[in-house]
Amino acid sequence: MMSCRTVAVVRALKYLSTAMTTDQGASTQRNDGSANQRRIPVDEAIVALLAQVGPVSDHERVPVLDAMGRTLVEDIPAPADVPPFDYATLDGYAVRASDTEGAAPDQPISFEVVGVVAAGGVTSRPLGKGEAYRIMTGGPLPPGGDAVVPFEGTDGKGFGGWDGSEAMSSGGAEERVAVRVQVQAGADVRRRAEDQRSGEVLLRSGTRVRPAEVAVLASAGISLVWVHRRIRIGVLSTGDELARRDHVGPLGPGKIRDANGPALLALASRDGADTVDLGQARDEPNSVRSSLLKAVDHGCDLIVTSGGVSMGDRDMVKHVIRDEGEVSIWSIDLRPGKPFTFGRFRGVPVMALPGNPVSAMVTYELLVNPVVRRMQGDRGTVPVEVMAIADQEILNDSGRENFVRGVARIRYGVLGSVEWHVRPTGPQGSGILTSMSRANCLIRLASDTNRVASGGRVRVRLMDASPLW
Ligand code: AMP
Ligand code: MG
Numbered sequence: 001m002m003s004c005r006t007v008a009v010v011r012a013l014k015y016l017s018t019a020m021t022t023d024q025g026a027s028t029q030r031n032d033g034s035a036n037q038r039r040i041p042v043d044e045a046i047v048a049l050l051a052q053v054g055p056v057s058d059h060e061r062v063p064v065l066d067a068m069g070r071t072l073v074e075d076i077p078a079p080a081d082v083p084p085f086d087y088a089t090l091d092g093y094a095v096r097a098s099d100t101e102g103a104a105p106d107q108p109i110s111f112e113v114v115g116v117v118a119a120g121g122v123t124s125r126p127l128g129k130g131e132a133y134r135i136m137t138g139g140p141l142p143p144g145g146d147a148v149v150p151f152e153g154t155d156g157k158g159f160g161g162w163d164g165s166e167a168m169s170s171g172g173a174e175e176r177v178a179v180r181v182q183v184q185a186g187a188d189v190r191r192r193a194e195d196q197r198s199g200e201v202l203l204r205s206g207t208r209v210r211p212a213e214v215a216v217l218a219s220a221g222i223s224l225v226w227v228h229r230r231i232r233i234g235v236l237s238t239g240d241e242l243a244r245r246d247h248v249g250p251l252g253p254g255k256i257r258d259a260n261g262p263a264l265l266a267l268a269s270r271d272g273a274d275t276v277d278l279g280q281a282r283d284e285p286n287s288v289r290s291s292l293l294k295a296v297d298h299g300c301d302l303i304v305t306s307g308g309v310s311m312g313d314r315d316m317v318k319h320v321i322r323d324e325g326e327v328s329i330w331s332i333d334l335r336p337g338k339p340f341t342f343g344r345f346r347g348v349p350v351m352a353l354p355g356n357p358v359s360a361m362v363t364y365e366l367l368v369n370p371v372v373r374r375m376q377g378d379r380g381t382v383p384v385e386v387m388a389i390a391d392q393e394i395l396n397d398s399g400r401e402n403f404v405r406g407v408a409r410i411r412y413g414v415l416g417s418v419e420w421h422v423r424p425t426g427p428q429g430s431g432i433l434t435s436m437s438r439a440n441c442l443i444r445l446a447s448d449t450n451r452v453a454s455g456g457r458v459r460v461r462l463m464d465a466s467p468l469w
Helices: 004-022 024-032 042-052 211-219 260-270 285-297 317-323 357-375
Strands: 059-063 092-095 109-117 131-135 147-150 176-179 201-203 224-228 232-238 274-281 302-306 325-335 339-345 348-353 385-390 401-412 418-424 441-445 457-462
Touching: 042 325, 042 339, 042 357, 092 109, 092 176, 131 176, 201 211, 232 260, 232 285, 260 274, 260 302, 260 357, 274 285, 285 317, 285 339, 285 348, 302 357, 317 325, 317 339, 317 348, 325 357, 348 357, 357 401, 385 441, 401 457, 418 441, 418 457
Parallel strands: 109 131, 232 274, 232 302, 302 348, 325 401, 385 418
Antiparallel strands: 059 224, 092 131, 092 147, 109 176, 325 339, 339 348, 385 457, 401 418, 401 441, 441 457
């Protein structure tokens, strides 16, 4: 039996191959509007898109910090054990645990203190029966020692403490210490190789490097890693109404500012890509064509355009792509952002997004981001979602899967409950770009869900998930 995911892949591929070869989507759209065209669900569209692209084949060896946001192309084995030796996790006395058996506040056991070891120090003298070492956090356990008795479990004196009033600058140790607690072997000891065992795979190929991976690599002493090169994304805005980006002062009649160019450039660089600003094209085939050619000249791996993909007289983008390559036009079961075109212009994948700034940003998040991840070799392409409680009623009158801009917060309830809560940012018109700025998530309402009551559960896709004030 096929799994749900397999079914989705097969359906998506079938859809895509039909659309690519016969361009049925386009003709249906032009003749009948979108009414008769099957709307492809968002999740299927993503699967179909991912099947169209693969990771770039060029790799680079770069310093670990430059690998941030990029993807490893090698499994990385641990070169050595980390930590390299057993060490104390707090200040106290290193002992043989068995020697503490029976120790209690009213029945202390006296140990001979045979030395002091601090972080960075070494001890070669083994611990004999009834012997202890004063030991500081990070200090290697002496041979034979297998536990640490915290300072508080002894009558030991002379530790610096907060104010250092009793600092032992001499480094000397008392001759004896009374241990008042019984400890188990391994107590307050961090074991050799507890984190990384020599030869074990530390990080797998396909892992995106985040600060945590930088830390792991640094802890293993690895300074250079092989990663996929950054992909290069060309971003183009289209529309006769767009004022030049450097235009200052009042806008001319009918003109608007170009929000999408900068927004998409910002999204692409957030995703770790190099960007090429292709500027703006007019709603004329030659203008769009020469901008796309510029992308090819610049060696772009992916082109993202906005505007000009609807059914209007001046929507040129898909025709220009088709003239120089192949195109599939999709009606995605999505709001905001229904019109969408995927194609290849002279072999370079093009994702043509709607012009509406909210639609452009949302379709980037939903459709372009997984493609970028895949092209950069990232194995993780599925976004993080949580279930949340709607703090107010949310309506979906679109008949499509609706991605409502929202604010998600975690709330700590009485009786110790912890739950995600979410509320829409307010009016959801796809021209209300400020709603993107007020949001940290997209609330997903299925196409057949018209209404979620206050207190109902909804699926929430976290975006940057920053706290909002
Ligand atoms: P289109 O997809 O070209 O039909 O554009 C849909 C709407 O988005 C229109 O109102 C356009 O004026 C607007 N729009 C298109 N491109 C941009 C852009 N780069 N920045 C801001 N708004 C845009
Ligand atoms: Mg337009």
